[in-house]
Each structure stands twice: as C-alpha cells, then as structure tokens.
Amino acid sequence: MRRALSLLALGITLALTAAQPTMTLTSIKVVDMARTNKDQWRLKGYLDDPDGNITSAIDEVGTTATLQNSNDVVINTVAFDPAGCKLLNKDKGIICKAMGARMSLKRTKRVPKDVMITPHGAHNKTNPNPYYKILGVFRRQEFNVTVSTPLTAAFAIAGVGEFSATNTKCTEKDRKRTSKYLCMTGAPSPGNWTQQTAAGSRNWFSIASSSDGSKLAAVVGGGLIYTSTDSGANWAEQTGAGSRSWVSIASSSDGSKLAAVVLGGAIYTSTDSGVTWEERTAAGSRNWQSIASSADGTKLAAVDEGGLVYTSTDSGATWVDRTASGSRNWVSIASSSNGSKLAAVVEGGFIYTSTDSGVTWTPRATNASRDWFSIASSSDGSKLAAVVIGGSIYTSTDSGVTWGEQTAAGSRNWFSIASSSDGSKLAAVVQGGSIYKSTDSGVTWAEQTIAGSGSWNSIASSSNGSKLAAAENGGYIWTYA
Ligand SMILES: *[C@@H]1O[C@H](CO)[C@@H](O)[C@H](O)[C@H]1NC(C)=O
Ligand SMILES: *[C@@H]1O[C@H](CO)[C@@H](O)[C@H](O)[C@H]1NC(C)=O
Ligand SMILES: *[C@@H]1O[C@H](CO)[C@@H](O)[C@H](O)[C@H]1NC(C)=O
Ligand SMILES: *[C@@H]1O[C@H](CO)[C@@H](O)[C@H](O)[C@H]1NC(C)=O
Ligand SMILES: *[C@@H]1O[C@H](CO)[C@@H](O)[C@H](O)[C@H]1NC(C)=O
Numbered sequence: 071m072r073r074a075l076s077l078l079a080l081g082i083t084l085a086l087t088a089a090q091p092t093m094t095l096t097s098i099k100v101v102d103m104a105r106t107n108k109d110q111w112r113l114k115g116y117l118d119d120p121d122g123n124i125t126s127a128i129d130e131v132g133t134t135a136t137l138q139n140s141n142d143v144v145i146n147t148v149a150f151d152p153a154g155c156k157l158l159n160k161d162k163g164i165i166c167k168a169m170g171a172r173m174s175l176k177r178t179k180r181v182p183k184d185v186m187i188t189p190h191g192a193h194n195k196t197n198p199n200p201y202y203k204i205l206g207v208f209r210r211q212e213f214n215v216t217v218s219t220p221l222t223a224a225f226a227i228a229g230v231g232e233f234s235a236t237n238t239k240c241t242e243k244d245r246k247r248t249s250k251y252l253c254m255t256g257a258p259s260p261g262n263w264t265q266q267t268a269a270g271s272r273n274w275f276s277i278a279s280s281s282d283g284s285k286l287a288a289v290v291g292g293g294l295i296y297t298s299t300d301s302g303a304n305w306a307e308q309t310g311a312g313s314r315s316w317v318s319i320a321s322s323s324d325g326s327k328l329a330a331v332v333l334g335g336a337i338y339t340s341t342d343s344g345v346t347w348e349e350r351t352a353a354g355s356r357n358w359q360s361i362a363s364s365a366d367g368t369k370l371a372a373v374d375e376g377g378l379v380y381t382s383t384d385s386g387a388t389w390v391d392r393t394a395s396g397s398r399n400w401v402s403i404a405s406s407s408n409g410s411k412l413a414a415v416v417e418g419g420f421i422y423t424s425t426d427s428g429v430t431w432t433p434r435a436t437n438a439s440r441d442w443f444s445i446a447s448s449s450d451g452s453k454l455a456a457v458v459i460g461g462s463i464y465t466s467t468d469s470g471v472t473w474g475e476q477t478a479a480g481s482r483n484w485f486s487i488a489s490s491s492d493g494s495k496l497a498a499v500v501q502g503g504s505i506y507k508s509t510d511s512g513v514t515w516a517e518q519t520i521a522g523s524g525s526w527n528s529i530a531s532s533s534n535g536s537k538l539a540a541a542e543n544g545g546y547i548w549t550y551a
C-alpha cells in the first residue's frame with residue numbers, strides 16, 4: 071500500500087516523471103526514547119528506478135527523508151544536502167550524510183524474492199535498469215509526535231518527485247519510556263482494529279467483555295442488548311430485556327452473568343449470557359448511569375446520577391443503598407475482582423473509593439472539582455485510572471489515595487476508560503476523537519487512528535489487555551485483537 075504524502079508541508083513542488091521509482095521496504099524500525107536527540111529510525115529495502123536517473127538527481131539536489139505515522143502525521147524529517155551526497159564509482163549508487171543520519175542506494179543484481187516485483191518488467195538481461203538496495207539510518211533525532219503504526223517512509227527529491235513505502239505488518243514493544251516499533255512488508259500482523267458490522271450501526275452506549283475477550287455484550291440507548299461469543303464477529307440480538315434507554319452493562323469474567331442498567335428505569339440481570347433477563351426492581355427506578363460487577367458476577371455496584379451508590383451481593387436480587395456515599399452526580403463505577411474495592415466518580419466533583427464493598431467512602435483527588443466521566447480498576451483494586459471530559463487521564467497505584475495527571479494523551483473529551491487485570495494496559499476513548507492505548511499504566515499513549523475518529527462512548531478490555539472492544543454512538547462496534 072502506498073500513501074500520498076503531504077509534500078506541500080515540506081515545501082516541495084512535484085514534477086511527475088513518466089515512470090516513478092518504486093520503493094519496497096523490508097523493514098522500518100523506530101525507537102522512541104522520548105528524549106531529545108535520542109530517538110532514531112532506520113529502514114532497509116529496495117528501490118526500482120525505471121528511468122535510471124535517481125542517483126544523479128539526488129547528487130544534484132539532495133533528498134529529504136520523512137517518517138510518517140499511521141495518520142500521515144510527520145514524525146521526523148531529515149534533509150540530505152547535495153553537498154553531503156557522493157556518487158559511487160562506476161554508477162554503483164550514492165551515499166548521503168546529514169547530522170546523525172545517512173542513506174545509501176547501492177546497485178544490486180539480486181531481485182529479492184520476499185518483496186513485490188515491480189510490474190513494468192524491468193531487471194532482466196535485456197533491460198538492465200537499476201535496482202538498488204536502499205538503507206537509511208536516522209539517529210540523534212527528536213520525535214515531537216506520538217508514534218503509531220503502520221509507518222510510512224518517503225524520500226522526496228525537489229523538482230523530481232518522491233517515492234514512499236508503507237509497512238503495515240507491525241509489532242510494538244513498550245518498556246519504561248522507550249517504545250520500539252518494527253514494521254515489515256506484508257499483511258498487517260494480528261493485532262489490528264476491525265469494524266464489526268454484523269451488529270449494525272447503532273447508538274451503542276456501553277460494552278462489556280469477558281476475561282478472555284471472547285464474550286462481548288453491548289447495549290443500545292433506546293434499543294436492545296446484543297451479545298457476541300466470538301470476540302465481536304457475530305452478534306445475537308437479545309430481546310429478553312426489551313428495548314430501553316440502556317446506558318451501561320457489566321459482565322462476569324466468564325461472560326455468563328450480565329447486569330445492565332436503564333436511565334430512568336430498573337436494573338436487569340442475566341445468568342445465561344444475555345438470553346433471558348430478570349428485571350431487578352429492589353433498587354427502584356433511578357437515573358442509573360453505570361454498573362460494575364465482581365469477577366464471579368455475584369457482587370454488583372451501580373450508581374444513580376443525583377442519588378446514591380447501590381450494591382448487591384446476590385447477583386442483583388437484593389440491593390443496599392449506600393447512604394455513606396452521599397447523594398451526588400455519580401457517572402461511573404468500577405470494582406475489584408472480588409468486589410471489595412469500589413471506585414466511583416462524580417461529574418463536577420471528586421473520585422470516591424471504598425475498601426469495604428461500599429459501606430464507607432473516601433473522597434479522593436479533592437484539590438479540584440473535575441468533570442470525571444469514567445473510571446477503571448485493576449483486579450486487586452490497587453491500580454485505578456479515571457478520565458475527565460474536557461481534561462486529562464489520571465492514574466493511581468495506591469487504590470486511589472494519590473493520583474497523578476497523565477498528560478501524554480492530552481486534554482480531550484475522554485468518555486470511557488478500560489484496564490487490564492494488572493492495570494498496566496489501559497485503553498480510553500474520546501467522544502469525537504480517537505481511541506488511545508497505553509501499555510505502561512498510562513504514562514505513554516498511542517493513538518489508534520485505524521479505528522478513526524468517532525463518537526466513542528465506551529471501551530472494554532480483556533483481562534490481559536490483548537483484546538479490546540469499543541462502541542460508537544451512531545456507529546459500529548470495533549474490536550482490537
Ligand atoms: C529522468 O528520466 C526521465 C525519462 O528519461 C526524464 O523524463 C526525467 O526528466 C529525468 N529526470 C531527471 C531529474 O533527470
Ligand atoms: C515537529 O517536527 C516537524 C519536523 O520533524 C516540524 O515540521 C513540526 O513543526 C514540529 N512540530 C512541533 C510542534 O514542534
Ligand atoms: C525484460 O524487460 C523488457 C523491458 O522492460 C520487457 O520488454 C521484456 O518483456 C522483459 N522480459 C521478461 C522476460 O520479463
Ligand atoms: C491473553 O489472553 C488470551 C486468552 O484469554 C490468550 O490467548 C493470549 O495469548 C493472551 N495474550 C498475552 C499477550 O498474554
Ligand atoms: C479481595 O481481594 C483482595 C486482593 O485483591 C484481598 O486483599 C481481600 O482480602 C479480598 N477480599 C475478600 C472479601 O475476599
């Protein structure tokens with residue numbers, strides 16, 4: 071796949087030649103150290119030059135190498151001045167150097183087996199047009215944008231044209247403040263976002279996942295409940311609970327026990343993965359905003375906007391109103407695996423945590439009222455992550471006692487956040503923006519541009535964070551595997 075580059079941004083005018091060179095890159099490697107002059111990238115591949123004059127053009131005017139993100143945002147640009155370029159003897163190619171960087175084109179007779187052969191039929195004995203090995207090493211760089219894959223590398227030659235290649239088969243490794251990306255030629259690696267069209271385009275309000283990410287359950291505001299048992303590929307419309315103003319759904323680890331709440335209605339529970347439902351009237355008809363479940367589905371906690379926190383220890387049959395929580399603008403609640411640690415957030419208020427299944431509550435992050443919108447918890451309840459609409463992502467590693475603002479993903483209309491069991495992998499969605507993923511407990515974030523910008527309402531994660539499901543309002547469910 072080739073991508074059009076926005077070369078206007080580089081101030082280069084293009085004069086299209088009859089036959090464009092074709093670049094195929096076997097690898098693009100990127101190391102983002104998040105430190106000045108420490109970021110680097112390199113590329114290896116082949117260049118087919120049908121007109122046979124690329125090296126002389128570079129020798130005359132130099133070339134500009136560009137690395138681009140999945141969303142065509144420029145990560146890095148390196149200009150090779152003609153003075154830094156040297157033609158090799160006997161027309162064997164060219165080498166260019168710039169501060170911390172070099173690139174070379176060296177003639178090769180070997181037509182690589184593992185890369186696509188260009189369609190014009192060059193490189194046989196009767197047409198000896200040049201085929202080059204291309205190498206680029208760009209050290210001591212500073213990336214000023216977040217790297218996201220697939221990656222595109224391009225070389226622009228002023229007045230001549232440009233050649234570029236996009237590598238989509240990518241792997242990412244994150245360690246502390248260093249992220250490594252390796253993109254090869256070929257089909258995308260498993261690990262991509264898929265738009266799941268089987269359930270249709272709807273006002274998806276909330277989505278929940280089983281531990282292994284295979285069982286998903288999603289609710290439509292003013293519609294039905296939908297479930298999937300194959301990680302989102304196929305969906306069953308569940309009519310058992312009727313068409314209602316569903317706002318939130320929670321799932322047990324195995325996906326068998328579900329609990330969903332209706333705005334201005336009741337709480338509903340299912341013990342057969344959503345086929346049959348029971349209306350739980352014990353907690354009354356309220357402005358339910360969010361529901362959370364323990365791993366075994368027995369302990370439930372739900373919040374009433376403008377009211378209290380309610381908890382159940384018998385899968386929703388009976389409920390206790392937790393008056394100690396206070397009557398507040400509750401919007402989201404999260405539970406530890408065994409339901410003993412709860413954390414809930416108030417829009418235009420604070421974060422509140424409970425370590426006794428909701429009996430007592432402590433306000434947290436009280437130095438400012440914020441428009442908290444969603445909260446997620448690790449299995450043991452020690453790692454929490456919460457988002458502010460029109461603000462930042464905040465994380466805690468001590469069950470909510472202290473909180474740190476995570477600014478790397480920016481100030482956005484954060485709507486929903488999900489966490490892996492160990493709290494290291496987080497995923498959050500922006501209403502009218504992108505999905506973001508972190509693999510270091512929220513310090514660095516990668517924008518998931520493949521899923522596009524949407525009216526994202528909700529996101530759910532499997533236990534180890536390897537599978538995600540996101541739901542869009544007036545759109546589709548997207549899954550990452
Ligand atoms: C390269 O060769 C092509 C075809 O002969 C020609 O159209 C083009 O102007 C040449 N470019 C340069 C920079 O010499
Ligand atoms: C980021 O770097 C690119 C070139 O690498 C430059 O064009 C752009 O202005 C920089 N942006 C900021 C915000 O520094
Ligand atoms: C060799 O290249 C020439 C020129 O591009 C082309 O006409 C011819 O068909 C090619 N031969 C083979 C066997 O591909
Ligand atoms: C995540 O869990 C699933 C099963 O739930 C497993 O198949 C997968 O290999 C795990 N991935 C990692 C990276 O541990
Ligand atoms: C719940 O799990 C935590 C650790 O995750 C543990 O400390 C606590 O004792 C458990 N509570 C109950 C009631 O099992």
Ligand SMILES: *[C@@H]1O[C@H](CO)[C@@H](O)[C@H](O)[C@H]1NC(C)=O
Nearest residue numbers: 435437438464472473474475
């Ligand atoms: C308020 O708390 C946030 C974290 O919740 C912290 O980053 C910030 O420095 C605190 N501000 C003040 C004035 O204490």
Ligand SMILES: CC(=O)N[C@H]1CO[C@H](CO)[C@@H](O)[C@@H]1O
Nearest residue numbers: 257258259260261262264551
């Ligand atoms: C292009 C590609 O490889 N897409 C894959 C994305 O993930 C889904 C499900 O995990 C696969 O079915 C696709 O083949």
